[in-house]
Amino acid sequence: MKKIHFKQLFTGENWLTSGATIEISSDGNIDAIVEGPTPHDAVQHSGIALPGMPNLHSHAHQRAMAGLAEHSTGEDNFWTWRQVMYSQLRLMQPEHLHAIAAQAYVEMLKSGYTAVAEFQYLHHDQKGRHFANKAEMSLSCMEAARETGIGLTCIPVLYTYSGFDKQGCNNGQRRFHNQLDEYLEILRIVESTSKGYANCNTGIAPHSLRAVDVALINQLLDAVPSGPVHIHIAEQYSEVEDCLAIFGKRPVAWLLDNVDVDARWCMVHATHIDDKELRCLLASKATVGLCPTTEANLGDGFFPAQAFSSKGGRFGIGSDSQVSISPVEELRWLEYGQRLLKQQRVVLGDTHAGESLFKNALSGGAQASGRNIGSLAPGRRADIVVLDENHPRLVCRSKSQLIDSWIFSGNENPVYQVFVGGEQVVQNGQHKNEKAISARFAATMSALSKSHE
Ligand SMILES: [Zn+2]
Structure with missing residues (x-):
């Protein structure tokens, strides 16, 4: 069982603004969401957790x-x-x-x-x-x-x-x-x-x-x-x-x-x-x-x-x-x-x-x-996007204003952590394999453009 605590969380329906812990079972599904402060065995994440x-x-x-x-x-x-x-x-x-x-x-x-x-x-x-x-x-x-x-x-x-x-x-x-x-x-x-x-x-x-x-x-x-x-x-x-x-x-x-x-x-x-x-x-x-x-x-x-x-x-x-x-x-x-x-x-x-x-x-x-995704709730995949609460686009915003401001203010990206099935794939805005994947993409584009000439 993995436990991740967030300062704020939007389930897809409701806002939990006094902290919430997502408990994730080994199959990557959410087992429970518990409101309140960080339990001693949870990983603490600042930021605003949303469904991916x-x-x-x-x-x-x-x-x-x-x-x-x-x-x-x-x-x-x-x-x-x-x-x-x-x-x-x-x-x-x-x-x-x-x-x-x-x-x-x-x-x-x-x-x-x-x-x-x-x-x-x-x-x-x-x-x-x-x-x-x-x-x-x-x-x-x-x-x-x-x-x-x-x-x-x-x-x-x-x-x-x-x-x-x-x-x-x-x-x-x-x-x-x-x-x-x-x-x-x-x-x-x-x-x-x-x-x-x-x-x-x-x-x-x-x-x-x-x-x-x-x-x-x-x-x-x-x-x-x-x-x-x-x-x-x-x-x-x-x-x-x-x-x-x-x-x-x-x-x-x-x-x-x-x-x-x-x-x-x-x-x-x-x-x-x-x-x-x-x-x-x-x-x-x-x-x-x-x-x-x-x-x-x-x-x-x-x-x-x-x-x-x-x-x-x-x-x-x-x-x-x-x-x-x-x-x-x-x-x-x-x-x-x-x-x-x-x-x-x-x-x-x-x-x-x-x-x-x-x-x-x-x-x-x-x-x-056709998958059990789209909200943060027991039985759903732990697919979580975390916005940086200190990002200039989001400071002094609360609840619904946070998503309104993400969608309708500016273009800098406040997404800084991403989890899929409970596994973290983006950390501090960087994908875990980003460098190797980008280098291979560049080589592929070069090969394809040469073969077009
Ligand atoms: Zn199409």
Whole structure:
């Protein structure tokens, strides 16, 4: 039994401001939280303990191209960005992905994410052939998670077509393509490997309605009847137009009409929905995956967050394309987008915008990951982010003001200790393996850029 005492603690629901000890059992779960002064056998930490934030949508490989798609070619949009992304990952090998994912995961941990849902669609070699181990690329991400200590929901992605009319995959997509039986082989390998890692589970993902049709989604659900299900659903308006042209329905409506969508589901980028789709999405109890910095970077559009969240809609946040790896920036821009649209202030929160966004994203992220995370309570993983109480952004703040100030004041990072499953992975703002992981990332970027020349 490990005992860690904090001066202040937010459980995800309540503030304990006169000190609290988290008792952690050997499996990394919280056994008890006891209010009061430091017991003689506890380790004392000053600072403010919060539940770690789940990152519900990540493509680790895109960390390698963050910032490299900002040069204009004249008519720039999501689809021209996608071409750049395809060309960037053309030469990526499992060892490269491992190095890039480890760098991304270190950055996540240092920013306050303690878990990541990795939506992994890069499965094959450059010629589109299986690796000797068909799950090699997904296992590279899992190894990076294990090395860095971040919690992982490993989600291999099923990608079968290149469009709503079931065209075959194009050259840029041949590393993604699988038939259902091949995909299930990959999934089974990932599932069995994940059993050796206490902070890991698995999920499934039909990539999008562009890449998988509803009949195939239903076959996938029959084969895998439990655990998280993630999908890219309505990110670009042209997807809505294509879906309408072929099926006569918008993507969210088409999915909800043909597939049993429930709380297992995470609808990533449900950006373009009408009022009826919003009501049906609420009734489904699915989580919506919002990635405001990526959605802004790609010019996707605005999700109707106020209408959704004011009716109890569940949402979480993701770093997606890794243009920013920061729960603060995702939550801040989620709120700012709505303020700019509505010309109002404090749109998504109740009385405290920062704390309210933080709470909602914790519980939505936990639901989407299908893991016992997202709050500090008995039975949950001991995933703890500790803010420096003496940081200039946080001095003379109490309770809700602390999270409001973290989210809405400045950019210096007050995260200084991070624990995942009770193990400390960030100490005084530094990850335990940061130097070696950064050096390997730099060497990998150098190797990949040379091979592009
Ligand atoms: Zn994505």
